[in-house]
Amino acid sequence: MGLFGLFLAMFLLVHLTINLLLLCNDGGELFTAASSFMGTNIAIKIFEYVLFGGFFIHIIIGVIITLKNWASRPVGYLVANKSHTSFFSKYMFYTGAIIFIFLILHFMHFFFIKIGWVQVPAGLEKHDFYKMAIALFTNKLYSLVYIAFFIFLGFHLNHAIQSGFQTLGLNHNKYNCTIKRVSLIYSLLVAGGFSLVPIYFMFFF
Amino acid sequence: MDLTLKIWRQKNSSSKGKFETYKVNDVSPDSSFFEMLDTLNQQIIEKGNDPVAFDHDCREGICGTCSLYINGRPHGPKRGITTCQLHMRSFKNGDTIVVEPWRAKPFPLVKDLIVDRSALDLIIQAGGYVSVNTGGIPDANAIPIPKMNADLAMDAASCIGCGACVASCANASAMLFVGAKVSQLALLPQGKIEAANRVQKMVAEMDRLGFGNCSNTYACEAECPKEIKVTNIARMNRQFMKAKVCAEKHEAASFGG
Numbered sequence: 001m002g003l004f005g006l007f008l009a010m011f012l013l014v015h016l017t018i019n020l021l022l023l024c025n026d027g028g029e030l031f032t033a034a035s036s037f038m039g040t041n042i043a044i045k046i047f048e049y050v051l052f053g054g055f056f057i058h059i060i061i062g063v064i065i066t067l068k069n070w071a072s073r074p075v076g077y078l079v080a081n082k083s084h085t086s087f088f089s090k091y092m093f094y095t096g097a098i099i100f101i102f103l104i105l106h107f108m109h110f111f112f113i114k115i116g117w118v119q120v121p122a123g124l125e126k127h128d129f130y131k132m133a134i135a136l137f138t139n140k141l142y143s144l145v146y147i148a149f150f151i152f153l154g155f156h157l158n159h160a161i162q163s164g165f166q167t168l169g170l171n172h173n174k175y176n177c178t179i180k181r182v183s184l185i186y187s188l189l190v191a192g193g194f195s196l197v198p199i200y201f202m203f204f205f
Numbered sequence: 206m207d208l209t210l211k212i213w214r215q216k217n218s219s220s221k222g223k224f225e226t227y228k229v230n231d232v233s234p235d236s237s238f239f240e241m242l243d244t245l246n247q248q249i250i251e252k253g254n255d256p257v258a259f260d261h262d263c264r265e266g267i268c269g270t271c272s273l274y275i276n277g278r279p280h281g282p283k284r285g286i287t288t289c290q291l292h293m294r295s296f297k298n299g300d301t302i303v304v305e306p307w308r309a310k311p312f313p314l315v316k317d318l319i320v321d322r323s324a325l326d327l328i329i330q331a332g333g334y335v336s337v338n339t340g341g342i343p344d345a346n347a348i349p350i351p352k353m354n355a356d357l358a359m360d361a362a363s364c365i366g367c368g369a370c371v372a373s374c375a376n377a378s379a380m381l382f383v384g385a386k387v388s389q390l391a392l393l394p395q396g397k398i399e400a401a402n403r404v405q406k407m408v409a410e411m412d413r414l415g416f417g418n419c420s421n422t423y424a425c426e427a428e429c430p431k432e433i434k435v436t437n438i439a440r441m442n443r444q445f446m447k448a449k450v451c452a453e454k455h456e457a458a459s460f461g462g
Contacts (some may be wrong), residue, residue: 065418069376072310072417078211078224079303082277083373083424090375090422163421169443171436 002167004058016193028130035129088159095156102149143198154191206232209301234294258317264289269365274305279369287430309377311414324414331410332403333386361389363431370425376417381425384437401448
């Protein structure tokens with residue numbers, strides 16, 4: 001789970017870079033070029049399946065392990081645990097479930113339209129992701145929901161990166177502090193970076 | 206100090222348990238938690254009832270026999286001590302103290318606050334040892350060991366196997382215990398020889414017994430009376446993966462001779 005989690009975290013950076021192209025005031029030229037490259041390049045198309053596999057395995061293993069963990073304590077405590085632990089680590093399954101809901105919503109708005117599972121919104125073309133994005137982000141309610149989901153993704157990533165390193169045994173007293181800092185910075189970068197796009201469309205577009 | 210105690214009472218593993226409330230008065234703040242429980246038991250015995258059963262032995266924090274989940278924390282509210290080292294000055298007059306047994310599927314309840322922790326012994330039996338052949342004693346300086354490794358091995362070896370890591374873990378995972386027991390041997394030259402086989406066998410046994418998996422909340426490190434570090438879990442994970450990928454297949458790999 002840790003290995004696939006770290007892989008998915010790396011993918012987010014690629015996705016964020018393309019999303020930030022929406023902020024270029026060029027009528028979507030760069031964004032359209034990047035998204036059509038992602039949609040047509042054969043290597044990227046193959047990688048798309050690897051990515052789906054990554055999501056699938058990460059989610060399935062996460063659910064199986066969580067169910068096994070719950071079964072390891074059939075009788076619970078009367079007083080909930082008060083041990084000093086990192087806050088976000090206790091809610092990884094729940095933040096993960098929230099992100100999963102967003103993922104379905106996100107697929108319905110973009111990927112399922114592309115592969116023809118969901119009807120193209122009226123007045124838009126199948127591959128015109130720029131106009132689809134604008135139609136969504138100019139809707140203030142959608143933008144706020146989008147930002148809320150990315151705040152939860154930030155919570156998830158904050159623990160996930162360092163947790164992935166620990167699970168893989170990539171632990172060293174020289175680098176442990178750096179890994180924790182990178183975890184924090186990366187979660188802020190992803191949550192903040194993705195949220196910049198709806199904020200831009202809500203207030204400056 | 207006057208205290209109210211809410212204690213889990215259960216006659217045996219097959220009967221239904223429930224919390225009973227007791228009052229204990231005039232408790233000295235300097236008395237230990239177990240002395241307070243002894244006072245309570247004396248009161249219960251004088252009324253002709255069955256005293257509260259709880260595990261204890263050395264009462265000086267070295268044997269790992271005592272347990273108790275006190276007000277939501279294994280071994281009570283203080284860091285780096287066992288229940289037998291806990292004193293009543295850690296509580297306030299008028300407090301209600303909830304005392305529960307360790308809760309985990311591999312720790313079946315025996316009576317009241319006593320659970321059977323022999324699952325931890327089974328993990329050790331699966332491979333937590335070094336097969337030493339008898340013979341002459343080698344010179345102590347013949348095997349050089351870096352000071353840091355000796356210290357880390359000693360820190361890991363300070364685990365007393367009390368099970369607080371399992372009790373505090375949201376997943377009832379024993380990975381801090383197993384990580385410490387793997388590390389204490391793997392860090393030293395004598396233990397390296399069987400390291401790959403050992404880690405695989407101990408992890409397999411841990412899984413078989415029904416302990417949960419580590420989700421890196423690190424409650425175990427916060428509650429370990431010997432303050433064993435989660436870096437031992439990372440070392441175990443590293444060794445486990447290395448063994449799974451690189452270790453050669455053994456025909457009926459076995460220890461001892």
